[in-house]
Amino acid sequence: MPLHTVKSYEEELGLLDNKIARMGGIAEHNLGQAFDALQRRDPRQAEMVIVADNAIDALEKDIEEQVIEMIARRQPLADDLRHVMAALRITSDLERIGDLAKNIAKRAGAIAEVSHPKPVILGLERMVELALKQLKTVLDAYAERDADRAIQVWRDDQQIDAMYNSLFRELLTYMMEDPRNIGLSTHLLFGAKNLERVGDHTTNIAETVHYLVRGEPIRDDRPKADNTSSMLVETHD
Amino acid sequence: MPLHTVKSYEEELGLLDNKIARMGGIAEHNLGQAFDALQRRDPRQAEMVIVADNAIDALEKDIEEQVIEMIARRQPLADDLRHVMAALRITSDLERIGDLAKNIAKRAGAIAEVSHPKPVILGLERMVELALKQLKTVLDAYAERDADRAIQVWRDDQQIDAMYNSLFRELLTYMMEDPRNIGLSTHLLFGAKNLERVGDHTTNIAETVHYLVRGEPIRDDRPKADNTSSMLVETHD
Numbered sequence: 001m002p003l004h005t006v007k008s009y010e011e012e013l014g015l016l017d018n019k020i021a022r023m024g025g026i027a028e029h030n031l032g033q034a035f036d037a038l039q040r041r042d043p044r045q046a047e048m049v050i051v052a053d054n055a056i057d058a059l060e061k062d063i064e065e066q067v068i069e070m071i072a073r074r075q076p077l078a079d080d081l082r083h084v085m086a087a088l089r090i091t092s093d094l095e096r097i098g099d100l101a102k103n104i105a106k107r108a109g110a111i112a113e114v115s116h117p118k119p120v121i122l123g124l125e126r127m128v129e130l131a132l133k134q135l136k137t138v139l140d141a142y143a144e145r146d147a148d149r150a151i152q153v154w155r156d157d158q159q160i161d162a163m164y165n166s167l168f169r170e171l172l173t174y175m176m177e178d179p180r181n182i183g184l185s186t187h188l189l190f191g192a193k194n195l196e197r198v199g200d201h202t203t204n205i206a207e208t209v210h211y212l213v214r215g216e217p218i219r220d221d222r223p224k225a226d227n228t229s230s231m232l233v234e235t236h237d
Numbered sequence: 238m239p240l241h242t243v244k245s246y247e248e249e250l251g252l253l254d255n256k257i258a259r260m261g262g263i264a265e266h267n268l269g270q271a272f273d274a275l276q277r278r279d280p281r282q283a284e285m286v287i288v289a290d291n292a293i294d295a296l297e298k299d300i301e302e303q304v305i306e307m308i309a310r311r312q313p314l315a316d317d318l319r320h321v322m323a324a325l326r327i328t329s330d331l332e333r334i335g336d337l338a339k340n341i342a343k344r345a346g347a348i349a350e351v352s353h354p355k356p357v358i359l360g361l362e363r364m365v366e367l368a369l370k371q372l373k374t375v376l377d378a379y380a381e382r383d384a385d386r387a388i389q390v391w392r393d394d395q396q397i398d399a400m401y402n403s404l405f406r407e408l409l410t411y412m413m414e415d416p417r418n419i420g421l422s423t424h425l426l427f428g429a430k431n432l433e434r435v436g437d438h439t440t441n442i443a444e445t446v447h448y449l450v451r452g453e454p455i456r457d458d459r460p461k462a463d464n465t466s467s468m469l470v471e472t473h474d
Contacts, residue, residue: 068322075312085305092329106466114469172423176416182409183469189423190430190466229343229427232351232420 009074016066016087017143023059023094024139026052028132031101031198035128038108038191039121046112049105056098063091086212090142093201093208097135100194100201107187114184117174123167124188127195130160131202138205142212150209153202154218160199161226167192168228196226246311253303253324254380260296260331261376263289265369268338268435272365275345275428276358283349286342293335300328323449327379330438330445334372337431337438344424351421354411360404361425364432367397371439379446387446390439391455397436398463404429405465433463 030049037045067084070076076084134153141149168189175185210218267286274282304321307313313321371390378386405426412422447455 068318071308072314072318077309081305081309103466110467110469172419175412175419179413179416182412182419186409186426187466187469193427229340229424230347232347232424 012070013083016063019059019063020087020090021143023056023091026056027094027097028135030098032132034101034104034108037105041112043109043112046105046109050102053098053102056095060091060095063087082212086208089208090205093204097198097201100198104191104194107191111184111187120170120174120188123170124192127160127163127192131195131198134199134202138202142209145213147210147213150206151218154206157199157203160196164192164196164226165228249307250320256296256300257324257327258380260293260328263293264331264334265372267335269369271338271341271345274342278349280346280349283342283346287339290335290339293332297328297332300324319449323445326445327442330441334435334438337435341428341431344428348421348424357407357411357425360407361429364397364400364429368432368435371436375439375442382450384447384450387443388455391443394436394440397433401429401433401463402465
Protein backbone atom coordinates (compact mmCIF):
# COMPACT_ATOMS: atom_id res chain seq x y z
CA MET A 1 0.00 0.00 0.00
CA PRO A 2 1.45 3.41 -0.92
CA LEU A 3 2.42 5.74 1.89
CA HIS A 4 0.11 8.66 2.58
CA THR A 5 2.74 11.24 1.61
CA VAL A 6 1.30 14.68 2.38
CA LYS A 7 2.57 16.38 -0.74
CA SER A 8 1.30 13.80 -3.15
CA TYR A 9 -2.09 13.65 -1.49
CA GLU A 10 -2.30 17.44 -1.66
CA GLU A 11 -1.47 17.18 -5.34
CA GLU A 12 -4.32 14.76 -5.89
CA LEU A 13 -6.74 17.09 -4.10
CA GLY A 14 -5.39 19.95 -6.20
CA LEU A 15 -6.02 17.96 -9.36
CA LEU A 16 -9.58 17.25 -8.17
CA ASP A 17 -10.21 20.95 -7.55
CA ASN A 18 -8.78 21.75 -10.91
CA LYS A 19 -11.22 19.38 -12.62
CA ILE A 20 -14.12 20.89 -10.68
CA ALA A 21 -13.04 24.38 -11.75
CA ARG A 22 -12.97 23.25 -15.38
CA MET A 23 -16.35 21.56 -15.07
CA GLY A 24 -17.79 24.72 -13.48
CA GLY A 25 -16.27 26.86 -16.23
CA ILE A 26 -17.88 24.76 -18.97
CA ALA A 27 -21.24 24.75 -17.17
CA GLU A 28 -21.11 28.56 -16.88
CA HIS A 29 -20.14 28.92 -20.52
CA ASN A 30 -22.87 26.55 -21.74
CA LEU A 31 -25.57 28.28 -19.72
CA GLY A 32 -24.58 31.67 -21.15
CA GLN A 33 -24.42 30.26 -24.68
CA ALA A 34 -27.78 28.50 -24.33
CA PHE A 35 -29.48 31.76 -23.41
CA ASP A 36 -27.61 33.57 -26.17
CA ALA A 37 -28.90 30.99 -28.68
CA LEU A 38 -32.42 31.56 -27.37
CA GLN A 39 -32.16 35.33 -27.49
CA ARG A 40 -30.59 35.50 -30.95
CA ARG A 41 -32.76 32.61 -32.20
CA ASP A 42 -29.76 30.69 -33.45
CA PRO A 43 -30.44 26.92 -33.73
CA ARG A 44 -26.82 26.26 -34.74
CA GLN A 45 -25.49 27.75 -31.53
CA ALA A 46 -28.13 25.79 -29.58
CA GLU A 47 -26.84 22.60 -31.21
CA MET A 48 -23.29 23.44 -30.14
CA VAL A 49 -24.34 23.77 -26.49
CA ILE A 50 -26.06 20.37 -26.65
CA VAL A 51 -22.87 18.75 -27.97
CA ALA A 52 -20.67 20.63 -25.47
CA ASP A 53 -22.60 19.06 -22.59
CA ASN A 54 -20.74 15.80 -23.31
CA ALA A 55 -17.56 17.42 -21.97
CA ILE A 56 -19.35 18.08 -18.65
CA ASP A 57 -20.58 14.49 -18.42
CA ALA A 58 -17.08 13.18 -19.19
CA LEU A 59 -15.57 15.36 -16.45
CA GLU A 60 -18.18 14.12 -13.97
CA LYS A 61 -17.23 10.52 -14.72
CA ASP A 62 -13.55 11.39 -14.46
CA ILE A 63 -14.00 13.11 -11.07
CA GLU A 64 -16.12 10.27 -9.71
CA GLU A 65 -13.49 7.74 -10.71
CA GLN A 66 -10.75 9.79 -9.09
CA VAL A 67 -12.76 10.16 -5.86
CA ILE A 68 -13.49 6.44 -5.60
CA GLU A 69 -9.87 5.64 -6.41
CA MET A 70 -8.68 8.11 -3.75
CA ILE A 71 -11.02 6.71 -1.11
CA ALA A 72 -10.01 3.15 -1.92
CA ARG A 73 -6.26 3.79 -2.08
CA ARG A 74 -5.73 6.67 0.33
CA GLN A 75 -8.49 5.81 2.79
CA PRO A 76 -8.85 9.46 3.80
CA LEU A 77 -10.20 10.39 7.21
CA ALA A 78 -11.83 13.49 8.71
CA ASP A 79 -10.98 16.64 6.70
CA ASP A 80 -9.58 14.76 3.73
CA LEU A 81 -12.67 12.59 3.52
CA ARG A 82 -14.88 15.65 3.83
CA HIS A 83 -12.98 17.21 0.95
CA VAL A 84 -13.43 14.32 -1.47
CA MET A 85 -17.10 13.94 -0.50
CA ALA A 86 -17.62 17.67 -1.12
CA ALA A 87 -16.00 17.30 -4.54
CA LEU A 88 -18.38 14.46 -5.38
CA ARG A 89 -21.38 16.48 -4.29
CA ILE A 90 -20.39 19.65 -6.18
CA THR A 91 -19.72 17.58 -9.29
CA SER A 92 -23.23 16.18 -9.15
CA ASP A 93 -24.74 19.69 -8.90
CA LEU A 94 -22.60 20.95 -11.79
CA GLU A 95 -23.69 18.03 -13.94
CA ARG A 96 -27.33 18.94 -13.26
CA ILE A 97 -26.63 22.58 -14.13
CA GLY A 98 -25.11 21.36 -17.41
CA ASP A 99 -28.27 19.35 -18.11
CA LEU A 100 -30.46 22.39 -17.43
CA ALA A 101 -28.36 24.50 -19.82
CA LYS A 102 -28.73 21.76 -22.44
CA ASN A 103 -32.49 21.75 -21.93
CA ILE A 104 -32.60 25.54 -22.48
CA ALA A 105 -30.58 25.02 -25.67
CA LYS A 106 -33.10 22.42 -26.90
CA ARG A 107 -35.93 24.86 -26.27
CA ALA A 108 -33.95 27.59 -28.05
CA GLY A 109 -33.77 25.29 -31.06
CA ALA A 110 -37.50 24.59 -30.93
CA ILE A 111 -38.57 28.25 -30.87
CA ALA A 112 -35.88 29.65 -33.16
CA GLU A 113 -38.49 30.48 -35.81
CA VAL A 114 -40.81 32.38 -33.48
CA SER A 115 -40.26 36.00 -32.49
CA HIS A 116 -40.28 36.67 -28.76
CA PRO A 117 -42.01 39.27 -26.67
CA LYS A 118 -39.29 41.78 -25.64
CA PRO A 119 -40.24 42.23 -21.96
CA VAL A 120 -40.21 38.50 -21.28
CA ILE A 121 -36.79 38.03 -22.89
CA LEU A 122 -35.49 40.96 -20.85
CA GLY A 123 -36.80 39.24 -17.72
CA LEU A 124 -35.08 35.99 -18.70
CA GLU A 125 -31.89 37.90 -19.46
CA ARG A 126 -31.78 39.41 -15.97
CA MET A 127 -32.42 35.97 -14.51
CA VAL A 128 -29.64 34.33 -16.50
CA GLU A 129 -27.20 37.12 -15.62
CA LEU A 130 -27.85 36.65 -11.91
CA ALA A 131 -27.71 32.84 -12.19
CA LEU A 132 -24.31 33.12 -13.92
CA LYS A 133 -23.00 35.59 -11.35
CA GLN A 134 -24.11 33.32 -8.50
CA LEU A 135 -22.52 30.27 -10.12
CA LYS A 136 -19.23 32.12 -10.69
CA THR A 137 -19.19 33.39 -7.09
CA VAL A 138 -19.85 29.98 -5.57
CA LEU A 139 -17.09 28.40 -7.67
CA ASP A 140 -14.72 31.12 -6.42
CA ALA A 141 -15.93 30.49 -2.86
CA TYR A 142 -15.05 26.80 -3.31
CA ALA A 143 -11.63 27.54 -4.79
CA GLU A 144 -10.84 29.97 -1.96
CA ARG A 145 -12.61 28.01 0.80
CA ASP A 146 -14.57 31.17 1.57
CA ALA A 147 -17.61 30.29 3.74
CA ASP A 148 -18.81 33.91 3.94
CA ARG A 149 -19.14 34.22 0.19
CA ALA A 150 -20.94 30.88 0.16
CA ILE A 151 -23.46 32.27 2.68
CA GLN A 152 -23.91 35.34 0.48
CA VAL A 153 -24.69 33.18 -2.57
CA TRP A 154 -27.11 31.11 -0.50
CA ARG A 155 -28.95 34.29 0.61
CA ASP A 156 -29.04 35.87 -2.85
CA ASP A 157 -30.87 32.91 -4.37
CA GLN A 158 -34.06 34.60 -3.16
CA GLN A 159 -33.58 37.19 -5.89
CA ILE A 160 -33.61 34.51 -8.60
CA ASP A 161 -36.77 33.04 -7.07
CA ALA A 162 -38.41 36.48 -7.02
CA MET A 163 -37.54 37.00 -10.69
CA TYR A 164 -39.00 33.60 -11.51
CA ASN A 165 -42.25 34.41 -9.71
CA SER A 166 -42.62 37.61 -11.64
CA LEU A 167 -41.78 36.00 -15.01
CA PHE A 168 -44.20 33.17 -14.27
CA ARG A 169 -47.05 35.64 -13.87
CA GLU A 170 -45.97 37.62 -16.90
CA LEU A 171 -45.88 34.53 -19.12
CA LEU A 172 -49.29 33.34 -17.96
CA THR A 173 -50.76 36.75 -18.69
CA TYR A 174 -49.15 36.67 -22.12
CA MET A 175 -50.73 33.26 -22.80
CA MET A 176 -54.14 34.50 -21.73
CA GLU A 177 -53.97 37.54 -23.97
CA ASP A 178 -53.68 35.40 -27.06
CA PRO A 179 -53.81 31.59 -27.33
CA ARG A 180 -51.35 31.77 -30.22
CA ASN A 181 -48.68 32.68 -27.64
CA ILE A 182 -49.15 29.45 -25.68
CA GLY A 183 -46.64 27.21 -27.51
CA LEU A 184 -43.84 29.76 -27.23
CA SER A 185 -44.71 30.80 -23.68
CA THR A 186 -44.68 27.22 -22.45
CA HIS A 187 -41.08 26.84 -23.62
CA LEU A 188 -40.11 30.14 -22.00
CA LEU A 189 -41.89 29.08 -18.79
CA PHE A 190 -39.90 25.83 -18.63
CA GLY A 191 -36.78 27.82 -19.51
CA ALA A 192 -37.39 30.17 -16.58
CA LYS A 193 -38.04 27.16 -14.33
CA ASN A 194 -34.72 25.69 -15.48
CA LEU A 195 -32.94 28.91 -14.43
CA GLU A 196 -34.66 28.78 -11.06
CA ARG A 197 -33.36 25.22 -10.66
CA VAL A 198 -29.84 26.32 -11.68
CA GLY A 199 -30.14 28.72 -8.73
CA ASP A 200 -31.13 25.83 -6.44
CA HIS A 201 -28.12 23.75 -7.47
CA THR A 202 -25.87 26.77 -6.97
CA THR A 203 -27.34 27.09 -3.49
CA ASN A 204 -26.61 23.39 -2.87
CA ILE A 205 -22.97 24.06 -3.81
CA ALA A 206 -22.92 27.01 -1.40
CA GLU A 207 -24.14 24.69 1.38
CA THR A 208 -21.43 22.15 0.51
CA VAL A 209 -18.71 24.83 0.56
CA HIS A 210 -19.91 26.09 3.93
CA TYR A 211 -19.93 22.60 5.39
CA LEU A 212 -16.48 21.90 3.97
CA VAL A 213 -14.96 25.05 5.47
CA ARG A 214 -16.82 25.33 8.78
CA GLY A 215 -17.71 21.69 9.41
CA GLU A 216 -21.35 22.54 10.05
CA PRO A 217 -24.42 23.35 7.93
CA ILE A 218 -25.58 26.92 7.30
CA ARG A 219 -27.92 27.90 10.14
CA ASP A 220 -31.33 29.49 9.38
CA ASP A 221 -33.92 27.98 7.18
CA ARG A 222 -33.05 28.17 3.56
CA PRO A 223 -34.61 31.26 2.00
CA LYS A 224 -37.08 29.97 -0.55
CA ALA A 225 -38.99 32.62 -2.41
CA ASP A 226 -40.27 30.53 -5.32
CA ASN A 227 -43.90 30.10 -4.38
CA THR A 228 -45.29 29.45 -7.86
CA SER A 229 -46.03 25.80 -7.00
CA SER A 230 -48.66 26.88 -4.51
CA MET A 231 -49.87 29.93 -6.42
CA LEU A 232 -52.90 29.87 -8.66
CA VAL A 233 -52.90 32.84 -10.98
CA GLU A 234 -56.44 34.15 -11.26
CA THR A 235 -57.62 33.28 -14.71
CA HIS A 236 -61.34 33.78 -14.30
CA ASP A 237 -62.91 36.94 -15.56
CA MET B 238 -9.00 0.14 14.66
CA PRO B 239 -11.77 -2.51 14.77
CA LEU B 240 -11.22 -5.73 12.83
CA HIS B 241 -13.08 -6.07 9.55
CA THR B 242 -15.16 -9.00 10.79
CA VAL B 243 -17.21 -10.27 7.85
CA LYS B 244 -20.41 -10.82 9.79
CA SER B 245 -20.51 -7.38 11.32
CA TYR B 246 -19.72 -5.69 8.04
CA GLU B 247 -22.51 -7.64 6.37
CA GLU B 248 -24.79 -6.47 9.14
CA GLU B 249 -23.87 -2.87 8.46
CA LEU B 250 -24.57 -3.32 4.75
CA GLY B 251 -27.86 -4.97 5.65
CA LEU B 252 -28.78 -2.02 7.83
CA LEU B 253 -27.92 0.33 4.96
CA ASP B 254 -30.17 -1.61 2.56
CA ASN B 255 -32.91 -1.60 5.13
CA LYS B 256 -32.79 2.20 5.38
CA ILE B 257 -32.87 2.50 1.59
CA ALA B 258 -35.90 0.20 1.47
CA ARG B 259 -37.67 2.37 4.05
CA MET B 260 -36.75 5.55 2.21
CA GLY B 261 -38.01 4.06 -1.05
CA GLY B 262 -41.23 2.97 0.64
CA ILE B 263 -41.93 6.47 1.93
CA ALA B 264 -41.10 8.03 -1.45
CA GLU B 265 -43.54 5.63 -3.16
CA HIS B 266 -46.21 6.30 -0.56
CA ASN B 267 -45.80 10.08 -0.80
CA LEU B 268 -45.96 10.08 -4.58
CA GLY B 269 -49.18 8.08 -4.52
CA GLN B 270 -50.68 10.30 -1.82
CA ALA B 271 -49.68 13.48 -3.64
CA PHE B 272 -51.54 12.39 -6.75
CA ASP B 273 -54.48 11.24 -4.66
CA ALA B 274 -54.65 14.70 -3.04
CA LEU B 275 -54.61 16.24 -6.50
CA GLN B 276 -57.27 13.95 -7.87
CA ARG B 277 -59.61 14.25 -4.88
CA ARG B 278 -58.79 17.97 -4.48
CA ASP B 279 -57.89 17.54 -0.84
CA PRO B 280 -55.59 20.30 0.46
CA ARG B 281 -55.32 18.61 3.87
CA GLN B 282 -53.90 15.44 2.37
CA ALA B 283 -51.55 17.56 0.24
CA GLU B 284 -50.28 19.22 3.42
CA MET B 285 -49.61 15.80 4.98
CA VAL B 286 -47.43 14.78 2.03
CA ILE B 287 -45.42 17.99 2.36
CA VAL B 288 -44.78 17.29 6.05
CA ALA B 289 -44.01 13.60 5.40
CA ASP B 290 -41.16 14.61 3.08
CA ASN B 291 -39.15 15.49 6.21
CA ALA B 292 -38.88 11.77 6.98
CA ILE B 293 -37.25 11.20 3.58
CA ASP B 294 -34.76 14.02 4.13
CA ALA B 295 -33.91 12.66 7.60
CA LEU B 296 -33.28 9.18 6.18
CA GLU B 297 -31.05 10.63 3.48
CA LYS B 298 -28.93 12.37 6.11
CA ASP B 299 -28.84 9.20 8.19
CA ILE B 300 -27.71 7.04 5.23
CA GLU B 301 -25.07 9.57 4.19
CA GLU B 302 -23.64 9.62 7.69
CA GLN B 303 -23.56 5.84 7.84
CA VAL B 304 -21.82 5.62 4.45
CA ILE B 305 -19.15 8.16 5.38
CA GLU B 306 -18.65 6.45 8.72
CA MET B 307 -18.34 3.05 7.02
CA ILE B 308 -15.84 4.36 4.47
CA ALA B 309 -13.79 6.02 7.17
CA ARG B 310 -13.81 3.14 9.63
CA ARG B 311 -14.06 0.06 7.41
CA GLN B 312 -12.11 1.40 4.45
CA PRO B 313 -13.98 -0.86 2.05
CA LEU B 314 -12.41 -1.93 -1.22
CA ALA B 315 -13.73 -3.25 -4.54
CA ASP B 316 -17.21 -4.79 -4.16
CA ASP B 317 -17.82 -3.37 -0.69
CA LEU B 318 -16.88 0.10 -1.84
CA ARG B 319 -19.11 -0.26 -4.87
CA HIS B 320 -21.97 -1.23 -2.59
CA VAL B 321 -21.72 1.80 -0.30
CA MET B 322 -21.28 4.14 -3.27
CA ALA B 323 -24.38 2.64 -4.89
CA ALA B 324 -26.31 3.20 -1.65
CA LEU B 325 -25.25 6.86 -1.66
CA ARG B 326 -26.31 7.31 -5.26
CA ILE B 327 -29.69 5.61 -4.86
CA THR B 328 -30.36 7.69 -1.74
CA SER B 329 -29.77 10.87 -3.69
CA ASP B 330 -32.24 9.79 -6.41
CA LEU B 331 -34.86 8.82 -3.81
CA GLU B 332 -34.49 12.20 -2.12
CA ARG B 333 -35.15 13.91 -5.45
CA ILE B 334 -38.21 11.70 -6.05
CA GLY B 335 -39.46 12.77 -2.61
CA ASP B 336 -39.00 16.42 -3.59
CA LEU B 337 -40.93 15.89 -6.81
CA ALA B 338 -43.79 14.25 -4.87
CA LYS B 339 -43.78 17.21 -2.49
CA ASN B 340 -43.96 19.61 -5.42
CA ILE B 341 -46.98 17.75 -6.83
CA ALA B 342 -48.60 18.01 -3.38
CA LYS B 343 -48.01 21.80 -3.35
CA ARG B 344 -49.65 22.09 -6.73
CA ALA B 345 -52.53 19.89 -5.51
CA GLY B 346 -53.04 22.39 -2.69
CA ALA B 347 -52.99 25.32 -5.11
CA ILE B 348 -55.62 23.94 -7.47
CA ALA B 349 -57.86 22.26 -4.88
CA GLU B 350 -60.66 24.74 -5.57
CA VAL B 351 -60.65 24.23 -9.33
CA SER B 352 -62.39 21.33 -11.05
CA HIS B 353 -60.24 19.35 -13.46
CA PRO B 354 -60.82 18.15 -16.97
CA LYS B 355 -61.45 14.38 -16.70
CA PRO B 356 -59.32 13.18 -19.64
CA VAL B 357 -56.22 15.02 -18.42
CA ILE B 358 -56.56 13.62 -14.89
CA LEU B 359 -56.97 10.15 -16.36
CA GLY B 360 -53.78 10.69 -18.34
CA LEU B 361 -51.96 11.80 -15.18
CA GLU B 362 -53.36 8.81 -13.31
CA ARG B 363 -51.95 6.36 -15.84
CA MET B 364 -48.63 8.16 -15.64
CA VAL B 365 -48.48 8.04 -11.84
CA GLU B 366 -49.45 4.35 -11.82
CA LEU B 367 -46.62 3.48 -14.17
CA ALA B 368 -44.15 5.69 -12.28
CA LEU B 369 -45.08 3.92 -9.02
CA LYS B 370 -44.81 0.48 -10.60
CA GLN B 371 -41.37 1.32 -12.02
CA LEU B 372 -40.18 2.68 -8.67
CA LYS B 373 -41.39 -0.42 -6.82
CA THR B 374 -39.75 -2.74 -9.35
CA VAL B 375 -36.40 -0.97 -9.23
CA LEU B 376 -36.39 -1.07 -5.41
CA ASP B 377 -37.08 -4.82 -5.61
CA ALA B 378 -34.31 -5.16 -8.19
CA TYR B 379 -31.92 -3.46 -5.75
CA ALA B 380 -33.01 -5.62 -2.81
CA GLU B 381 -32.61 -8.78 -4.89
CA ARG B 382 -29.53 -7.63 -6.85
CA ASP B 383 -31.46 -8.42 -10.03
CA ALA B 384 -29.76 -6.76 -13.01
CA ASP B 385 -32.29 -8.08 -15.53
CA ARG B 386 -35.20 -6.40 -13.79
CA ALA B 387 -33.14 -3.22 -13.62
CA ILE B 388 -32.68 -3.34 -17.40
CA GLN B 389 -36.43 -3.84 -17.80
CA VAL B 390 -37.18 -0.75 -15.71
CA TRP B 391 -34.63 1.20 -17.68
CA ARG B 392 -36.30 0.18 -20.97
CA ASP B 393 -39.86 0.83 -19.78
CA ASP B 394 -39.11 4.46 -18.95
CA GLN B 395 -39.86 5.18 -22.61
CA GLN B 396 -43.54 4.55 -21.85
CA ILE B 397 -43.58 7.27 -19.20
CA ASP B 398 -41.93 9.64 -21.66
CA ALA B 399 -44.50 8.78 -24.32
CA MET B 400 -47.34 9.47 -21.88
CA TYR B 401 -45.76 12.79 -20.98
CA ASN B 402 -45.50 13.80 -24.64
CA SER B 403 -49.15 13.05 -25.18
CA LEU B 404 -50.27 14.85 -22.00
CA PHE B 405 -48.14 17.84 -22.92
CA ARG B 406 -49.96 18.22 -26.23
CA GLU B 407 -53.34 17.64 -24.60
CA LEU B 408 -52.73 20.32 -21.95
CA LEU B 409 -51.57 22.88 -24.50
CA THR B 410 -54.67 22.23 -26.57
CA TYR B 411 -56.80 22.64 -23.47
CA MET B 412 -55.15 25.99 -22.75
CA MET B 413 -55.74 27.18 -26.27
CA GLU B 414 -59.41 26.26 -26.20
CA ASP B 415 -60.06 28.63 -23.33
CA PRO B 416 -57.62 31.04 -21.66
CA ARG B 417 -59.43 30.46 -18.35
CA ASN B 418 -57.85 26.99 -18.32
CA ILE B 419 -54.29 28.33 -18.39
CA GLY B 420 -53.70 28.68 -14.64
CA LEU B 421 -54.85 25.13 -13.89
CA SER B 422 -53.20 23.62 -16.95
CA THR B 423 -49.84 25.14 -16.09
CA HIS B 424 -49.90 23.35 -12.73
CA LEU B 425 -50.91 20.08 -14.37
CA LEU B 426 -48.17 20.56 -16.99
CA PHE B 427 -45.52 20.99 -14.28
CA GLY B 428 -47.07 18.04 -12.41
CA ALA B 429 -46.72 15.85 -15.51
CA LYS B 430 -43.15 17.07 -15.95
CA ASN B 431 -42.47 16.08 -12.33
CA LEU B 432 -43.70 12.56 -13.03
CA GLU B 433 -41.49 12.37 -16.11
CA ARG B 434 -38.55 13.35 -13.87
CA VAL B 435 -39.53 10.71 -11.29
CA GLY B 436 -39.16 8.26 -14.18
CA ASP B 437 -35.69 9.62 -14.95
CA HIS B 438 -34.55 9.18 -11.34
CA THR B 439 -35.99 5.66 -11.31
CA THR B 440 -33.95 4.99 -14.46
CA ASN B 441 -30.85 6.33 -12.70
CA ILE B 442 -31.46 3.84 -9.89
CA ALA B 443 -31.83 1.06 -12.47
CA GLU B 444 -28.42 2.03 -13.90
CA THR B 445 -26.88 2.00 -10.41
CA VAL B 446 -28.34 -1.46 -9.66
CA HIS B 447 -27.02 -2.82 -12.95
CA TYR B 448 -23.55 -1.43 -12.29
CA LEU B 449 -23.59 -2.80 -8.75
CA VAL B 450 -24.52 -6.32 -9.87
CA ARG B 451 -22.65 -6.62 -13.16
CA GLY B 452 -19.79 -4.20 -12.58
CA GLU B 453 -20.41 -2.42 -15.87
CA PRO B 454 -22.89 0.16 -17.19
CA ILE B 455 -25.99 -0.81 -19.18
CA ARG B 456 -25.01 -0.97 -22.87
CA ASP B 457 -27.12 0.80 -25.54
CA ASP B 458 -27.96 4.44 -25.47
CA ARG B 459 -30.51 5.30 -22.89
CA PRO B 460 -34.00 5.30 -24.39
CA LYS B 461 -35.24 8.86 -24.17
CA ALA B 462 -38.64 9.49 -25.64
CA ASP B 463 -39.45 12.83 -24.01
CA ASN B 464 -38.98 15.20 -26.92
CA THR B 465 -41.19 18.04 -25.68
CA SER B 466 -38.16 20.28 -25.15
CA SER B 467 -37.54 20.41 -28.86
CA MET B 468 -41.17 20.32 -29.94
CA LEU B 469 -43.14 23.43 -30.79
CA VAL B 470 -46.84 22.71 -30.76
CA GLU B 471 -48.43 24.54 -33.67
CA THR B 472 -50.43 27.35 -32.17
CA HIS B 473 -51.06 29.44 -35.24
CA ASP B 474 -54.38 29.24 -36.96
